[in-house]
Amino acid sequence: MDFDEKDISEIIKILLDRHIAASIVVPNSHESMNAIDCLITFWDFDNSLYVKEKLRQGQTILRNYCDNMIARIRRKVPIWNCVKLNFSMS
Structure with missing residues (x-):
């Protein structure tokens, strides 16, 4: 199953909102x-x-x-x- 950018953004938002992750850096983004x-x-x-x-x-x-x-x-x-x-x- 491939995820598009919208799917990835939604997953990241859920992880952050539920305090499962404190921060997330997407590979090859300007934060990495x-x-x-x-x-x-x-x-x-x-x-x-x-x-x-x-x-x-x-x-x-x-x-x-x-x-x-x-x-x-x-x-x-x-x-x-x-x-x-x-x-x-x-």
């Missing part, structure tokens, strides 16, 4: 991102929710450390190219 983009966003000093939370709690995290983590990720790009995450950053 590949593993590399997810990791780079995670370590982006200026935009990372992780970094903002650490700083808010008075913990230390340096821009240089984040930049080094991004450089490590980029060196491993061939390994991660095939991985797709359904992960929302909101």
Whole structure:
């Protein structure tokens, strides 16, 4: 059985309305991102929710450390190219 976009939207609405799911990300939608983009966003000093939370709690995290983590990720790009995450950053 194939579902069209309307069917999928209705299923998602039911799952969210009944609190069966807290959030749903449809593959290949603008909310989904590949593993590399997810990791780079995670370590982006200026935009990372992780970094903002650490700083808010008075913990230390340096821009240089984040930049080094991004450089490590980029060196491993061939390994991660095939991985797709359904992960929302909101």
